[in-house]
Amino acid sequence: MAPLPRTILGIDSSTGACSVALRRGPDLLAVRREDMTRGQSERLAPMTEAVMRDAGIGFDDLDAVAVSRGPGSFTGLRIGLAFAKGLGQALGIPVLGVSGFDAVARAARAAAKDAGSVLAILLESRRADLFLQVFTPDGVQAGAPAALPADAIAEHLTASAAAVPVLLAGDAAGKVAPLLGDACVRSPATVPDADHVSALGLALLEAGTESPAVPLYLRAPDVTRPVAS
Known part of the structure; x- marks a missing residue:
């Protein structure tokens, strides 16, 4: 008997957009996308609830969460990673980190002639x-x-x-x-999208490949040290 397809939630808030997608095996069940450079912390939970509602399934049906780990906005990355880890911990399911480069590459190859x-x-x-x-x-x-x-x-x-x-x-x-x-x-592919994040996360899950949800930073954060008095 063939195993049942896995259900995975994909999340991206690493760039100038925020997206959430729900996938069961090869099928994309629902997706929500919004352009934003800030405000992800307020929008991620409602977008996730909307995606689950659109698909007509409950959070207990999830097998894993996949989240973009960057590179990108420091604030956006932290928000997305924290939300995904909190959801995974609450549900007792794995959280997989997906490179934003890989997500855009998947979209670009799909659109390439x-x-x-x-x-x-x-x-x-x-x-x-x-x-x-x-x-x-x-x-x-x-x-x-x-x-x-x-x-x-x-x-x-x-x-x-x-x-x-x-x-x-x-x-x-x-x-x-x-x-x-x-x-x-x-290529028309621009920013990482939760659709491709979920597909890449599903491939990792099915292969049993560990991919920690840790941020991919390629430069130091813009932090100014306080001047000693």
């Missing part, structure tokens, strides 16, 4: 540096993620793409695309 190109995910940091993760045409991460200025990213991608235009995705792709010109193609 040509899957044989290098994929560069560029996420907004709201600073001079942009968050970068490069993937090979077969979906493997090419090196570690980094925070780099746009011109340094363009130079790096020019060397990586060779004769094939690089596919750019993410909400900061527009800052690098003009520097690459015809050497790149823009």
Whole structure:
């Protein structure tokens, strides 16, 4: 007898949007999305309740929670991770961390006409540096993620793409695309979405792969130390 499909809740509040999605196996049951740069702490619980209500299932039916672990806004990340961990602890179910790079990459590959190109995910940091993760045409991460200025990213991608235009995705792709010109193609995928977070979390759950819900920080927080008196 085949095992019943797992039910997982996906959460993302790491960037300029907030989303919650509910998935059972390959089927997306419900999703809610809102654009916001602040206010996630007030909206996550009502959005989650709405998604569960839309799908007509209870919280006891959940097998796991998947949450975006960044990179992104420090405040947004902390809110999403804390909410997911609190929900997982209350329900006694695992909480899986999913890279925002992986979530956008999944969306970009799904929308791409040509899957044989290098994929560069560029996420907004709201600073001079942009968050970068490069993937090979077969979906493997090419090196570690980094925070780099746009011109340094363009130079790096020019060397990586060779004769094939690089596919750019993410909400900061527009800052690098003009520097690459015809050497790149823009993807409609922008920010991590709970739909893809839930799908990636489900794959981790079914494979029995541990993926702690810990933040992925690529730069230090903007904190000013108090001046000693």
